[in-house]
Amino acid sequence: MPTPDKTSLDAIVLAARDLLEEDGLPGLTMQAIAHRVGVRAPSLYKRVQSRDELIQLVAEASLTDLAHRLNSAPDLVQLAGRFRAFGHEHPAAFQLIMSPGAGTPVARPEFGAEASTAILHLAGTVAGEDNALEAARTLTAWAAGFVSMELNGGFNLGGNVEHAWEFGVVRIVAAIGATP
Missing domain, CATH: 1.10.10.60 (Homeodomain-like)
Incomplete structure (x- = not known):
């Protein structure tokens, strides 16, 4: 038995x-x-099968969690806020999925695609469908960099980091929607 x-x-x-x-x-x-x-x-x-497979599964579960948070965001500003909140609540998972480092197992592409669905849709409504990917990448890169700096104590010149976030996200979203 x-x-x-x-x-x-x-x-x-x-x-x-x-x-x-x-x-x-x-x-x-x-x-x-x-x-x-x-x-x-x-x-x-x-x-x-291995620790590497387990790390991959953790990255995939984290991306699935992130996708659920982002999918109901009504606009890019709120989507970015949810992205930031995920990073603050799960800093190690955030690092694993956003900047895993050389040799670290990563999620399969379909999990990244699932987590990108909402931002691609909302970026397309702001920047136009032809520019959705570029707009999504721009906002993601800025937000990931900002959150990474927060998590690593990179904002040490004083000032209000919350204000800096609001300043940046509003302007990035506005720039994404501006006609060149």
Whole structure:
């Protein structure tokens, strides 16, 4: 009679996402995840082939979460705000999906495409369908850079960072919609 499964892939990925936020990518070990879900490390291999696959699954779950947040945004300013909120709530996942670093496993392209659906649609309504991709990339690059600087303590010249965000996002969106 086979041994009953003591955990699920969803539970493993959820535990891995939690560990990522607590201990960063170096702390995301199979042993730590196994301990978190209450099994021995070899049991994880019934669900995932390797740590790299698990990191990929965490990136994909994070992109799915981000997509759900962005999909109901009514405009680009609010979409950018939700993107920023995701980064603040899940800084390690934000880094994993936005700037994973050399050799770090990444999500499959369809997950990035899913997370991009809302911004592409809204950017198309502001900049025109022919410029939707360029507009989405412009806003994403600015917002990702801003959030990364916030998370890394890069704004150290004083001033109000919240005001800087509002200033920047409103102007970027306006520029995206301006006729050249």
